[in-house]
Amino acid sequence: MQLTPGSRWKSAVCDTEAVVVRPPSSPVALECGGQPMVAIKDERPAGLALDPDFSAGSLLGKRYLDAETGLEALCSKGGAGTLAAAGRPLTIKEAKKLPSSD
Amino acid sequence: MHTALLLDMVAGSFPDRAALGPSAASVSYGELAERARAGAVTVEALGEGSLVFIGLNGPTLPVAVFAAGLLGRPFAPLNYRLVDEELRRLLARTAPSVAVVDDDMLARVAGVEGVTLLARSDFEAACLDPANRAGELAEVEPDIAVLLFTSGTTGEPKAAVLRHxxxxxxxxxxxxxxxxxxxxxxxxxxxxxHIAGVSAVLTGVYGGRRVVHLPAFTPEAWVEAAVAEQITHAMVVPTMLGRVLDLLQARGETLPHLRALSYGGGRMPQPVIERALAMLPHVAFVNAYGLTETSSTIAVLGPDDHRRAIASDDPAVRRRLGSVGRPLHSLELEIRGPSGEPMPAGAAGEVWVRGEQISGEYLGRKLIRDDGWFPTNDSGWLDEEGYLFVEGRLDDVIVRGGENISPGEIEDVLRAHPSVRDVAVIGLPDEQWGERVAAVVVADPPVEAETLADWVRQRLRSTKTPQAFFFRPALPYNETGKLLRRALRAELAAPVPA
Incomplete structure (x- = not known):
């Protein structure tokens, strides 16, 4: 799984889509709903189901962070699954709200 | 990451929300996405290369920005205010390209080799055509998003490269x-x-704030649009703000809907911002500092900073009204000396910046270092709390007998004199000192040079006191409010015929 900046991924088990904003410092699997995400253009593997332990949902427009590897992803489509890296749920990175400048 | 994805996210989730134009005839995010797609299909069929835009502001600008993005081609807006010869020279540099041109400007740019012209009205019609909207587009790897020709106050315009x-x-x-x-x-x-014109499209769309374009700035049009459209946010360059305030005062207009006004693109004279704060107490002011090569803003002086500074008796806090605030959290900023050494707080040097939004690149020339640091060519310093004071372009710093003298500081002092309407301080060649300090002044009522010299000498060191004063009816600015110091230097440094 090449998590290069700008690469786009979709959940194997829900509607979630994400784009990598910052790559991980060491290789890690980006997951959603308990399953590895698949490249946006690839077919979803058949027969997988949403893991209830990873079903807190993802929110469109939020930035998600894995503190351990620095992996950061922007949710470009929300869904039912939880975004995670190697089983660790990602946390929402609260944007430091900036006054409008342009 | 591709900027087209930003529009996809918004159009996919809020297709019916108003995106562009006056509230009575707005274009929705869904419609913007459809037009951009149709625009891309249209341009692709016409030819290869950059998508050039020569025309006034309007909803067609965002359509063209995103159409170029969908095609993976650079979007290259050109300055239609240039004289025909210069405009054609820039256009020729974009070849091969497809240029969307305002109908009444077409004749000015006809016949440039390698450039396919498309009248704006034809482009707009094509964006509404169902056949184009249904057209197929290939997936592209995003690369260069925007080519922006810098204003050329320091020579032939350079094409700044901003990637997606x-x-x-x-x-x-x-x-x-x-x-x-x-x-x-x-x-x-x-x-x-202008970079702020491009970034406003992207930040407006992503933030979900309706964008109303003024086709071209006049204070009257600005105030009338602000009132009619109940504008809540706006960005202006310093020269615009002064003119808007004059008009508001004359009309007794207070812009009750306006919540935030940001300014940037040049040095803001302190009396103007103080007046703005007094006249519009309900407005949150933001000073945004950035360069084309940094994808717009890299430091901001926020509304609270403004309020604290104006209310403070502490000179160190008060003077922050003349700063550009603190760097964005998402990037690093340092002041470095001539040999690249970091400078301590209070000491001036070159402003360097590093971060993901920093391009620091022109076509054919990269200024950004391998470690990601970009020298801005701006001179500045940080105070104890990290507020950045920008003194101007490094090339404009006057070196008099080995002493670096910043024109901005002397200009601020002169501008505070009741007779001084506008002023530029520049360095002129001097046999003894290398450079001498000269001031070009717009004065009303007239004032003696010696009076102004005393005024500066009492407030700054004598080495900073201009040795020559020139009086002019007006100073030369480009249309985005940048003072053309180079033109003044060239004029005043020329040998005077005996």
Whole structure:
């Protein structure tokens, strides 16, 4: 799984889509709903189901962070699954709200 | 990350929300996405290369920005205010390209080799054509998003290269996705060929704030649009703000809907911002500092900073009204000396910056270092709390007998004199000192040079006191408010015929 900046991924088990904003410092699997995400253009593997332990949902427009590897992803489509890296749920990175400048 | 994805996210989730134009005839995010797609199909069929835009502001600007992005081609807005010869020279540099041109400007740019012209009215019609909307587009790897020709105050315009990753990083690190309330509307009056005109398209769309474009700036049009459209947010360059304030005062207009006004693109004279704060107490003011090569803003002086500074008796706090605030959290900023050594607080040097939004690149020339640091060619210093004071372009710093003298500081002092309407301080060649300090002054009522010299000498060191004063009816500015110091230097340094 090449998590290069700008690469786009979709959940194997829900509607979630994400784009990598910052790559991980060491290789890690980006997951959603308990399953590895698949490249946006690839077919979803058949027969997988949403893991209830990873079903807190993802929110469109939020930035998600894995503190351990620095992996950061922007949710470009929300869904039912939880975004995670190697089983660790990602946390929402609260944007430091900036006054409008342009 | 591709900037087209930003529009996809918004159009996919809020297709019916108003995106562009006056509230009575607005274009929705869904419609913007459809037009951009049809525009891309149209341009692709016409030829290869950059998508050039020569025309006034309007909803067609964002359509063209995103159409270029969908095609993976650079978007290159050109300055239609240039004289025909210069405009044609820049256009020739974009070849091969397809140029969307305002109908009444077509004749000015006809016949440039390698450039396919498309009248704006034809482009607009094609964007509404169902056949184009249904057209197929190939997936592209995003690369160069925007080519912006810098204003050329220091020579032949350079084409700054902004890639999708720079602009997308700027947008997602500074704007909350759909963070705007539905009643918010931004008035964009900077022209399409200014970095703020381009970034306003992207941040407006991603933040969900309706964008109202002023076709071209006049104070009357600005105030009338702000009132009619109940504008809540706007960005202006310093020369615009002074003229808007004059008009507001003359009309007794207070802009009750306006919540935030940001300014940038040049040095803001302190009396103007003080007047703005007094006249519009309900407005949150933001000073945004950035360069084309940094994808717009890299430091901001926020509304609270403004309020604290204006209310403070502490000179160190008060003077921050003349700063550009603190660097964005998403990037690093340092002041470095001539040999690259970091400078301590209070000491001036060159402003260096590093971050994901920093391009620091021109066509054919990269100024950004391998470690990601970019020398801005701006001179500045940081105070104890990290507020950045920008003194101007490094090339404008006057070196008199080995002493570095910043024109901005002397200009501020002169501008505070009651007779001084406008002023530029420049360095002129001097046999003894290398350079001497000269001031070009617009005065009303007239004032003696010696009076102004005393005024400066009492407030600054004698080495900073101009040795020559020139009086002029006006100073030369380009249309985005940048003082053309080079033109003044060239004029005044020329040998005077005996």
């Amino acid at each position: 990753r720079h602009l997308a990083a700027y947008v997602i690190s500074t704007v909350e996705f759909m963070g705007a309330d539905e009643d918010e509307a931004a008035l964009v009056s900077v022209p399409p060929y």
